[in-house]
Amino acid sequence: MRIGIPRALLYYQYYPMWKTFFEELGASVQVSSPTTRTTLAMGSERLVAETCLPVKVFCGHVLQLAGQVDRVFVPAVRSLEPKVLSCSKFLGLPDLVRAVLPEAPSLLDPEIDLDRRSSEDKDWLPPTSSEISLRVRWTFYQTIYRVGSHFTRDPRRVKEAAGRAWQAHQDYLFLMQTGLTPPEAIAWWEGDGDSPREEDEHVLALIGHPYNLYDAYITHNLVTKLRELGVSIVTSEMISPEELRQGILDLTGQPYWTYEDEVVGAAGHYLRDERVDGLIAVGSFGCGPDSTLLDVVRRAAREARRPFMNLVIDEHTGEAGLITRLEAFVDMITLRKRRQRR
Structure with missing residues (x-):
């Protein structure tokens, strides 16, 4: 399976982790080309003028990948920690892409919500820190296996891929803390980078x-x-x-x-x-x-x-x-x- 990753929005935070995870599960990964005037124009003409610039750029990158990949990875990031929500553009990004880009490839669109509460939590009381930690980890694992199930039914393969992906993310964070910007750290991670200035x-x-x-x-x-x-x-x-x-x-x-x-x-x-x-x-x-x-x-x-x-x-x-x-x-x-x- 060929997975496309738009070079926009969360690409700069998580690309090494995403790439490693998909490749460990046997997929090939293709990233859209750097933004150009054409990229921005393609995204802008599909959206109302009030849409923020990053979303226009993102839609242009999705269109770049049309015809080149089997699926495009577009996660819906609701929350990465309890009681803290994402901007609306991240919450509804997959739905927006489907609505305005009907010719886009099929989406791989997991919902990432580490603040999720169960249907039994109607009379929800503030949990302890240990309960929050367990809930966050359980939700995180569910999301990983849900994405991995598109490539394999073997939970051990998914777990191993997730472990290697997490290590790639830690390596990426370390490179940036040495003074590299994300594009420089990605180049270094891929074996083509320069030393910090x-x-x-x-x-x-x-x-x-x-x-x-x-x-x-x-x-x-x-x-x-x-x-x-x-x-x-x-x-x-x-x-x-x-x-x-x-x-x-x-x-x-x-x-x-x-x-x-x-x-x-x-x-x-x-x-x-x-x-x-x-x-x-x-x-x-x-x-x-x-x-x-x-x-x-x-x-x-x-x-x-x-x-x-x-x-x-x-x-x-x-x-x-x-x-x-x-x-x-x-x-x-x-x-x-x-x-x-x-």
């Missing part, structure tokens, strides 16, 4: 979701342009889960959305990091959670008297304007550091 004159924290930060087309090669300006970047992937969790506690007190640590957690951490000269946040136009969370980050940066710039991207974002803003921000950082040295 040495630190440049300025260090800026790049805040945002990976599907916004690392899609070179929609951000006009943001990471590369910052490095050309003599900037080292640090991101949420380069710090530990414990540090991200503490960052959330510092800014909002508790998590409200799945993947909030990529924005609020990273910002909370890097606002306390003295080696970081400033923060650049990247959000997509039309994203409800981002509009709220990035405002929290903006106010926290102002209170901490730390340089902060918010970039909002959509399909109409121009490269020239982006470069101008980046150059101005880096110049401001340079002048600020010179004054502090006097």
Whole structure:
């Protein structure tokens, strides 16, 4: 069986794990090509204008895979921890793809909901931490075996594949914590990567979701342009889960959305990091959670008297304007550091 993985949304978080799992079960994996103008146009023309940019990009990548694979992997991620829900685009992604892309390949669309309660939980009381742990693990195992059943009826094969996939994910996380961005870590994991860069004159924290930060087309090669300006970047992937969790506690007190640590957690951490000269946040136009969370980050940066710039991207974002803003921000950082040295 040929499984297609769109190079969008959760690809940047989980690709090595997904690829390993499917290949261990005997499937071949094909990833869509990097985003181009055509990719974005194909997705945009199928959706209403108010749809957020990452979903338009995702639909374009699904269409790229049409005719090349047997099934496309499109999970519905409801929750990855108790009492914390995902954005609506993740909740309904398989249904959206079916509705607007009738010619898309058949979907492999497991629901991932680690906050699921049974039908007997009508008078549900807050469980103990051990009960939460058991429930989460049981739900997780059910999801794994449900996906694996499309390839084999042998639960031992599924368990072994899941173990190797989890190890691939841990290796991937380790690579990013050495200072590699997700695309660089994927290249390294596949045996074609470069060593982490040495630190440049300025260090800026790049805040945002990976599907916004690392899609070179929609951000006009943001990471590369910052490095050309003599900037080292640090991101949420380069710090530990414990540090991200503490960052959330510092800014909002508790998590409200799945993947909030990529924005609020990273910002909370890097606002306390003295080696970081400033923060650049990247959000997509039309994203409800981002509009709220990035405002929290903006106010926290102002209170901490730390340089902060918010970039909002959509399909109409121009490269020239982006470069101008980046150059101005880096110049401001340079002048600020010179004054502090006097």
